[in-house]
Amino acid sequence: MEAVEALVPEGARERVNRRWGEILQETRVAQTGGQILFGLLLSIAFTSRFESLSSFGRGLYIVTVVLGASSTAALIAPVSIHRCLSGLRMKHQVVEAAGRMMACGIILLALTIACTLLLILTVVLPGPLALVIVATVMVWFVLCWYVLPLRLRHRAGRRSR
Numbered sequence: 001m002e003a004v005e006a007l008v009p010e011g012a013r014e015r016v017n018r019r020w021g022e023i024l025q026e027t028r029v030a031q032t033g034g035q036i037l038f039g040l041l042l043s044i045a046f047t048s049r050f051e052s053l054s055s056f057g058r059g060l061y062i063v064t065v066v067l068g069a070s071s072t073a074a075l076i077a078p079v080s081i082h083r084c085l086s087g088l089r090m091k092h093q094v095v096e097a098a099g100r101m102m103a104c105g106i107i108l109l110a111l112t113i114a115c116t117l118l119l120i121l122t123v124v125l126p127g128p129l130a131l132v133i134v135a136t137v138m139v140w141f142v143l144c145w146y147v148l149p150l151r152l153r154h155r156a157g158r159r160s161r
Helices: 002-007 012-044 048-052 055-085 091-124 129-159
Strands: none
Touching: 012 055, 012 091, 055 091, 091 129
16 A cells, blocks of 8 residues: 555645644554543542651652643643644644654653652662662654654665665
């Protein structure tokens, strides 16, 4: 099927419609994870253990919640952008802006996850081990979310030459 699709040139309208559909699917996946994490983060302040957090833990919690809220805003932005500009024949601009907001939201989501891990692991583990584990996990995120796709893109570019 892909070989047949590759033979038929994609017009500008088809391309922007395809990209919009892809962004919507990606948004659904990222939003769900981000919103669940954000909801759980909001509930932490109402637990009995929250009172025993150090000032570092409380500060880290505040940073984490702000990152979670920011991530949620960025990941929901494509819906708002579309709603505000729908019918104005600006689909190309909507897709471009939505793509930028998705990229921003994904970075903020990764930072939220890193801070959440750090918050939990500093309570559970002694010393700098928490930082080592968080750094290792974030290297894994970078490999999965950025290095692998860029490597695949580079390979595809070499094959098309």
